Amino acid sequence: MSHHSSPARAARLWSTVAAAALVGGTVISGCSAPGADPAAAPTAAAGPTQASEVTCGTDPVTMKGYFETGFPLPKNLTDEFTKQFPNVKWDVREDQFAVITQNAPRVLSDDPPDLMRLPQVSELVKDKLLLNLDNYAKAFGWDAWPASQLAQMRVSADGTRGTGPLYANGLNFSLTGLFYNKELAAKIGMTSAPTTLAELDAVLAKAKAAGITPIDQFNGGATGGLAFPLQNLMAAYGETGAINDWIFQKPGATIDTPSNLKAAQHLQKWITKGYFADDINSQDYAAMMSAFIGGKALFIFDGDWESGNLDKQMAGKAGFFLMPPSQAGGKQGAMSAPLTYGISAKSAHPDCAAFFLNWVATNQTAREITVSVGGSHPMGPSDAYMPAVKAGTVTAATLEAGAKVGKDNGAMDFIANATGAIYAKSWTPNLQKLVASKQTPEGMLTSVQKDYEAQIAK
Amino acid sequence: MYAIFVLRPMIVSVQYSFYKWNGIGASTWVGFDNYLRVFTDPDLLGPIGNAFKLIVFFSFVPVVLGLAIAATTRQIAESRLASVARTVLFLPQVIPLVAAGIIWTWLLSSTGLVNQVMDAVGLNSLTRAWLGDFSTALPAVGVIGAWVLLGLCTLLLLAGISHIDPALYEAARLDGAGPWREFLSITLPSLRQEIGVCVTVTVIAALASFDIVYISTQGGPGNSSMVPGLEIYYQAFTERQVGAASALGVVLMLLVLLVVLPIQWVTKERD
Structure with a gap:
């Protein structure tokens, strides 16, 4: 096989490139800018x-x-x-x-x-x-x-x-909090829900010592599920109002606050003490659910959209409680959307x-x-009809917890909802790095705040 | 048809890359700002580096292993064993990539077969969630790619070998050449074009990878296995930065041409 000598070929190549550039240029300059100004649409x-x-x-x-x-x-x-x-x-x-x-x-x-x-x-x-x-x-x-x-x-x-x-x-x-496996809880002597953060820490330590995985949580791929415990810790250390302000994009709001730093440091402590399953950075949501239903972990942080499912698949064996406050008797917060x-x-x-x-x-x-x-609470007036729920079920526990959050005015939106991209492109990689000790609590909050400001400025 | 489905999207991408646009609302002309971002923002530059690392797995491994397999099975090319081997090696090409990706995420999970085997042979200190570990996620994705592309390369190279005149090997043996000498002097030079095709196809697969990464790691953990194809998707549909996505797409296309054209030139047969 042979081919033509280079000069002729090169000349032809260059003329093709030039023609393509010319056509491209003409088409581009002939087109108007993409997209339309939406101002014309009705807003009333x-x-x-x-x-x-x-x-x-x-x-x-x-x-x-x-x-x-x-x-x-x-x-x-x-x-x-x-x-x-x-x-x-x-x-x-x-x-x-x-x-x-x-x-x-x-x-x-x-x-x-x-x-x-x-x-x-x-x-x-x-x-x-x-x-x-x-x-x-x-x-x-x-x-x-x-x-x-x-x-x-x-x-x-x-x-x-x-x-x-x-x-x-x-x-x-919906409402979020901690779901627990009643059989594993009984093994380590947890007979009622912890009432303070310190009590929860003690339960986690006991489970770890007994060879039980204390917490399983999805945190792999593009889904940083550690945002659940992190935000619960934020509500335990600080006010839910300030967190909502940040999520709602109130001017000047920041996630990088002293109480949120304490929350992030607490989460890091849980990581370094080995309270999470060691493969959470590769687990997706479905993997976490099947591990929990299969009795492989004491706790997961999740929402009441699973209540009905757990009442079926772990009938009588699953329980739910809200994240305990840092001080006994304190107000309780929860992500609720x-x-x-x-x-x-x-x-x-x-x-x-x-x-x-x-x-x-x-x-x-x-x-x-x-x-x-x-499995979640219906919308509507607070005195509206409420269907009866069987006592002792997860659904009953989550509905009851909803009433407590309502009384404490502790409902928060998810920190993952602050902007369209904050979860996949900022919380997730930062939380995965925190798990692998490649990010510090301080660094994570600064980095998320920087991404947040850039995304809002768009 | 070609103009509508290939040229028009290409030209439109180039056009979009000069705008700041969220895909729906009004857009603003920003000149080369998006390109400047591609080369300064570590979130966009990092994936390009990862794509080059993937070339080792997607391209180098399949071509070298493919050559070895093709050369060693040359003598038994007509036997039953060889046809079974060919089928097994080519199977990954037939399985949909999404299915392959899911199977591999099971194999590589913390309780998957890979770790079970390692436990069984006493390597339990090395077991881990391969796709969830910062240091192994990208190589693990690379292994999946190598597995997919090995069959293609082997088949191409086997086809090439079958076209080599057996008289050449006979002559070499008469001259006292061993198998290694035969490989270097006859097989390798005769396969120049097939190797060129293999390298080109696999290098493009590495630089433009999307599906395997999307299924197995989605770029995680912490962007450690992020590739340009996936980042373009995130920029366009999550960050809603259609301009930046287009700019990265254009840069990726030029990069592929820049890498592939010299390969084409080097492996072209000369008189």
Whole structure:
């Protein structure tokens, strides 16, 4: 085989490159900048202000839904809704939460669902992709619900979360804390939930000494699950209000505070004492759940979305308590977030979607489904109907804990929700480095704060 | 078709790389800022370094092992054993990469087969969660890549060897050449083009890797196994920095060309 001598070939190559550059340049200069200014989209609150006017009507309606895979609650609710309102059918698409998070802006603008499972809403509101629900809230009296239930889904004009118009609602609101294996707890003599952080430390030390893995927690891949114990420790050492301010992007808020540093140092102590399973940096959420259900660890930090599941798979063998306070009798905090569902600004049936959200919170059967299938507390007024739960179950324990958090005003959103990228790109790598002793507690907080400021400045 | 599905996305990426854009709202022209970030931000520069480390596993290991296997099985090329070996080695190419990635995450987990075997032979001091350890995550990803690409290289090189005139080997043996001499003087030079194809394909696989890393480590722990392909995805869909993602994509494309073109030139057969 032979080929042409180089000069001719090189000349041809260069002319091709030049032509390509020329074509590329022309096309680029011929194109306008990508994206459109969303200012044209409507921003005022939509819908009528009388509850009687907000219905699904009587004509056949097909509601377009975009839900999260792996959680049966929305499907159970929409099925029951169709039973009660037979003119409403559902066309539901499902994806994993991570996929929904990444697709949310494009789906809301290109293929607008009537009802969609949402990640943190502030960036979606900034892009004017979500319907303002204030008029529905007024019509249905959502404003009379405990304010903490809806605060996380309010976004003010300056982009701060926590106050301002309402852009989503919840199917329920979840609560996090420590789940424990009752058999392993009995082995080391833990008969009741620890009441202080020091007591919890003692239980962890006892478990370690007895050869039981004290805590298992997912922390591998892009999922830094140590954010759960870290934030619980933050609430034990400091005020939940300041943590919420940071998550809601209040101007000047910082995560790099003295009490949060104490919390991070406490977490580091747990790591260096070997209280976590030694392979947490390679475990994903499913691996943690199967290890815990398989009796391989005393504790996991997780949320009540698992209550129903654990009542089935570990019937009678699993318990739950809130993170104990640093001082006996102190206030208790917990991450608590609504199972957020919103309506696209371009939805074809916004009234019916709003009517459904109100029905989920107020209909007796819907509330029963929310508790029995979802395991979490239903939304709605504090004096609303509560279905009976069997005593001694995990579900009963988490619902009871919810009442305590409500009384202590200790509900916090997740530190992972502060911005769209803070979890995958900042908390996760930093927490993984903390596990491998490649990051210090101080360094972690400084680094996360720096990323946070850069992401908000975008 | 080619213009719509290949050229247009390429040109549009180049265009996006000069803007700051979140994928939905309005965009602003930023000139070369995104490129400047690619070369100064350790979060974007680090993955490029990792991609080069992966070349050792994705390219060097499969080509060398492939050569060894092809050369040693040359004499038994027609036998049943050789065809079984070929099938086994080529199998990873047929299995979907996602499935392969999941199987390997099980094998490499803290209680997986790899650690069980090490425990059994007394190497229990070395066992670990291979994909969750800062020092072993990237090499472990590399091993998965080597496993996938070894079959492809072996098959290509075997095909090449079967085209070498047996008379050459006979002549060499008459001249008193041993197997090593035969390999150096006949096999290797005759396989120049096949080796070129192997190296090119595997180097591109290393530099543009995405699926294996996404399934096995997602770039973790602590970005220690992050590669450019995955970082582009994070930039575009998590950080919502379409401009920076496009800039990194363009740099990656130029990098692949920069590495592959000399390989093409070196391995081209000359008169």
